[in-house]
Amino acid sequence: MLISLHLPKTAGSSFSASIARYYQDSLMYDYGDLPINTPVFKRNVTALKNCIPNAIKTYKNIECIHGHFLPLKYLFCRNTKFVTWMRDPKD
Numbered sequence: 001m002l003i004s005l006h007l008p009k010t011a012g013s014s015f016s017a018s019i020a021r022y023y024q025d026s027l028m029y030d031y032g033d034l035p036i037n038t039p040v041f042k043r044n045v046t047a048l049k050n051c052i053p054n055a056i057k058t059y060k061n062i063e064c065i066h067g068h069f070l071p072l073k074y075l076f077c078r079n080t081k082f083v084t085w086m087r088d089p090k091d
Contacts, residue, residue, distance in 0.1 A: 001059060003074045004066035005084040008036060015085040016066055023064045030067035047072040 004019060020027055035043045047070035055076035059065070065074060071082055 001062065001077060001080050002064040003071070003077070003080050003082045004064060005071060005082065006031075006066060006068055007084055007086070008068070010085055010087045019064055019066055026061055026063040028059070028062045028065045030065055030069050030073075033067075033069045033073070035068055035070055043070060044072075046070075051075060 002019075002023075004015070006013075006016060033043065033046060035047075038046070050073045054074055055078075057077075059077070074080060074082075
């Protein structure tokens with residue numbers, strides 16, 4: 001399963017459109033955490049609380065999860081690869 005982190009202002013919306021075309025119905029969006037708008041401690045606790053349930057959850061028919069979340073949230077899911085899209089990393 002591909003875990004795609006959408007970082008704001010890095011052309012993630014364009015990348016999202018591309019993966020939506022590729023994955024179609026096997027794409028799941030996860031934009032509910034709002035990590036940038038959440039205090040550091042709270043967003044870390046939220047990611048940690050979701051980490052274990054996500055590790056044992058079966059994502060039947062889901063091949064890609066894309067959205068705004070901390071990578072820890074899906075770190076222990078089986079057979080995952082993480083990706084993020086950067087507009088210009090050296091800027």
